[in-house]
Amino acid sequence: MPNSIKQLAGQTVIYGATNILGRLLNYLLVPLHTYIFADAAQYGVVGELYAWTSLFIVILTYGMETAFFNFSRDEEIKNKVYTTIVTSLLFTSTLFIVLCTIFKGYIADLLKYPDHPEYIVWFAIIIGVDALTSIFFARLRHQNKAMKFAAVKITNILVNVLFNLFFLLLCPYLLKNNPDSSFIRAIYNPEIGVGYIFIANLIASVVTLLMLFPSIFKQKYVFDWALWKKMFVYAFPLLIFGLAGIVNETMDRVLLKYFSAQPDPQASVGIYSACYKISIMMTIFVQAFKYAAEPFFFSKSKDKDAKETYSEVMTAFVFVCSIIFVGIMLYIDIVQYFVGPAYRVGLPIVPILLMANLFLGIFYNLSIWYKLTGQTKFGAYIAIFGAIITLVLNMVLIPRFDYMGSAWATFACYCSMMVVSYFLGQKYYHVGYNVKKVLFYILLAVGVYGLSVLINSGLNVERMSVRLAVNSVILVVYLTALVVMNRNYLRSMLRKTA
Numbered sequence: 001m002p003n004s005i006k007q008l009a010g011q012t013v014i015y016g017a018t019n020i021l022g023r024l025l026n027y028l029l030v031p032l033h034t035y036i037f038a039d040a041a042q043y044g045v046v047g048e049l050y051a052w053t054s055l056f057i058v059i060l061t062y063g064m065e066t067a068f069f070n071f072s073r074d075e076e077i078k079n080k081v082y083t084t085i086v087t088s089l090l091f092t093s094t095l096f097i098v099l100c101t102i103f104k105g106y107i108a109d110l111l112k113y114p115d116h117p118e119y120i121v122w123f124a125i126i127i128g129v130d131a132l133t134s135i136f137f138a139r140l141r142h143q144n145k146a147m148k149f150a151a152v153k154i155t156n157i158l159v160n161v162l163f164n165l166f167f168l169l170l171c172p173y174l175l176k177n178n179p180d181s182s183f184i185r186a187i188y189n190p191e192i193g194v195g196y197i198f199i200a201n202l203i204a205s206v207v208t209l210l211m212l213f214p215s216i217f218k219q220k221y222v223f224d225w226a227l228w229k230k231m232f233v234y235a236f237p238l239l240i241f242g243l244a245g246i247v248n249e250t251m252d253r254v255l256l257k258y259f260s261a262q263p264d265p266q267a268s269v270g271i272y273s274a275c276y277k278i279s280i281m282m283t284i285f286v287q288a289f290k291y292a293a294e295p296f297f298f299s300k301s302k303d304k305d306a307k308e309t310y311s312e313v314m315t316a317f318v319f320v321c322s323i324i325f326v327g328i329m330l331y332i333d334i335v336q337y338f339v340g341p342a343y344r345v346g347l348p349i350v351p352i353l354l355m356a357n358l359f360l361g362i363f364y365n366l367s368i369w370y371k372l373t374g375q376t377k378f379g380a381y382i383a384i385f386g387a388i389i390t391l392v393l394n395m396v397l398i399p400r401f402d403y404m405g406s407a408w409a410t411f412a413c414y415c416s417m418m419v420v421s422y423f424l425g426q427k428y429y430h431v432g433y434n435v436k437k438v439l440f441y442i443l444l445a446v447g448v449y450g451l452s453v454l455i456n457s458g459l460n461v462e463r464m465s466v467r468l469a470v471n472s473v474i475l476v477v478y479l480t481a482l483v484v485m486n487r488n489y490l491r492s493m494l495r496k497t498a
Helices: 002-027 029-036 040-061 064-071 078-102 104-110 117-142 146-177 182-187 195-216 225-259 265-299 306-330 332-338 341-366 368-372 376-401 403-428 435-458 464-485 487-497
Strands: none
Touching: 029 040, 029 146, 029 265, 029 332, 040 078, 040 117, 040 225, 040 265, 040 341, 064 078, 064 117, 064 225, 064 265, 078 104, 078 117, 078 225, 104 117, 117 146, 117 195, 117 265, 146 182, 146 195, 225 265, 225 376, 225 403, 265 306, 265 332, 265 341, 265 368, 265 403, 306 332, 306 341, 306 435, 306 464, 332 341, 332 464, 341 368, 341 403, 341 435, 368 376, 368 403, 376 403, 435 464, 464 487
């Protein structure tokens, strides 16, 4: 098991570094966007359209990433598995782009963007390309080519960031200083506005596909219909699971637009979307862990100490996440500057969403039971259960509490999914998780944050410098207490990753 933990830690570091760099670079776009587009309603368009993007990428990948990992365990057919999935995704992605282009006007009217049918075409291409490249990235993960994975991902992110800077900063500056320049006017139109965020993403997606082209054509492609049907039967519950998961993760932005009682619902979407991204550090770690953990869990499934490994991983995961929660909340006075002044009214949702994402990470840990046992239908059931909670609570809470209602709905959804998955997993694939220690880390983190609020409010601290000083002392005491209370466990984990 020591080597297993070391392997997962190494992979998580690489995927984590990729995600951290990428997310941070993209994160730096949040202040760029929220300061340039001071009207929260404009940024609300971005939040809503990317919510739909997430939904349709899940539809167009239809669970084939996990099917690839599962069926590739058979060495004799793993190449056929790969080429069958690539062929399938290429067909469905192309069909999707063609249909969206044909019906762009109708779709734009349906989404209440009648003046921007071009958004539909841009996003159709982004979605189609990203769905196709998902299997290429999955193969890199399966082959443990984390460095190549990281290089392509980072390039994608850098291209996206650079074109955001080009269109949103450089072009307006050049146009202001050279208003009669025909060249600048040929490549830049101020009326496109937030559309340039989408154009930058489109360029980055196409560049990524071009980077992966050489490896794509090295393969002899075979489409096995019988194999595809087996994979689809396995993956279909995961598609339902993914759809329900996206409802849980992003549909609150869409529901805010239609159920908010505020005079400008699109502004609520913008505020919620911007402040949601303040939970970025938790999201980065959870996503990096998910990338590394899924192939890792499958590869270790036949080991004698597999269940012990899964338990150790869970404890370590929650330990790190609890520290991330405390660190962000104790320094929220600094973190808040990553969004424009008009968006900071939404800061109270941050601790709720941080904890919700921690629950989601625990759920990813727990989900291995139904993937290893082949009972993926339970993943779909749990996700549908969560989606029902999301939809019902958003519709009930948004009219009364606006985006705070969406935050609490997200919290309730992920917490419920985590609990249900745990008890079902204990029945069908028992793993001796250290529940007491996991709960202790979570409650201690919440308690430390609560203590910070009580101390600062009790002392009536108004100066930010004083609050930061107080919170720094609290953080040092918290970390010291963690180290002292868990010194034997930390020594053990360090030996396993050394």
